[in-house]
Amino acid sequence: MISEIIGNDRFEVFLKSIDNDLAARAKSKGCAHCNGTLHSATYPRKPRGLSDSADPPSRRHSFCCETCRRRTTPASVRFLGRRVYTGAVVVLVSAMGEGVTNRRIEELRAVLGVHRRTLQRWRNWWRTVFPAIPSWSVARANLMPPPDTAALPASLLERFAGPDSSMRLAQCLRFLVPLFGPYGDRAC
Numbered sequence: 001m002i003s004e005i006i007g008n009d010r011f012e013v014f015l016k017s018i019d020n021d022l023a024a025r026a027k028s029k030g031c032a033h034c035n036g037t038l039h040s041a042t043y044p045r046k047p048r049g050l051s052d053s054a055d056p057p058s059r060r061h062s063f064c065c066e067t068c069r070r071r072t073t074p075a076s077v078r079f080l081g082r083r084v085y086t087g088a089v090v091v092l093v094s095a096m097g098e099g100v101t102n103r104r105i106e107e108l109r110a111v112l113g114v115h116r117r118t119l120q121r122w123r124n125w126w127r128t129v130f131p132a133i134p135s136w137s138v139a140r141a142n143l144m145p146p147p148d149t150a151a152l153p154a155s156l157l158e159r160f161a162g163p164d165s166s167m168r169l170a171q172c173l174r175f176l177v178p179l180f181g182p183y184g185d186r187a188c
């Protein structure tokens with residue numbers, strides 16, 4: 001599943017279109033501090049785990065307020081929270097079973113630069129920090145049956161029934177965005 005999705009240009013274009021919608025919604029709301037008009041101030045940002053062929057290069061949507069000059073950065077499915085890795089990688093890699101072979105861990109390191117330590121940190125984050133996010137308990141109750149916390153994020157991914165694995169992942173990321181907020185989560 002990972003090799004199918006990571007580096008798949010069509011999947012990246014699809015995520016980008018979701019981000020465009022999220023950005024348009026944020027812009028239409030105006031500045032959260034003074035209600036001023038927001039102007040686009042995107043910046044280049046290349047999260048690890050996206051293909052190098054992305055053209056134009058990945059940019060994170062961001063806005064600058066005309067009145068108070070403060071920056072507004074909308075939520076994003078590509079840039080989940082503050083992570084260096086793209087949200088798709090954090091979800092997919094963490095969702096791999098506990099019984100990941102050494103060979104697979106070696107592949108992850110070679111292809112994505114994800115080390116065993118990072119993988120353990122992500123898993124730990126899904127099992128301990130993520131379940132404590134207050135909006136998660138509300139969102140979890142809307143999924144029937146509620147995903148098993150001990151098996152996150154695989155148990156969450158299973159709740160989405162798209163036609164293929166990339167659609168399911170995109171639905172899962174879309175679900176996660178409001179829980180994370182643009183910068184509201186703790187980095188892992």
Ligand SMILES: [Zn+2]
Nearest residue numbers: 031034065068
């Ligand atoms: Zn403002």
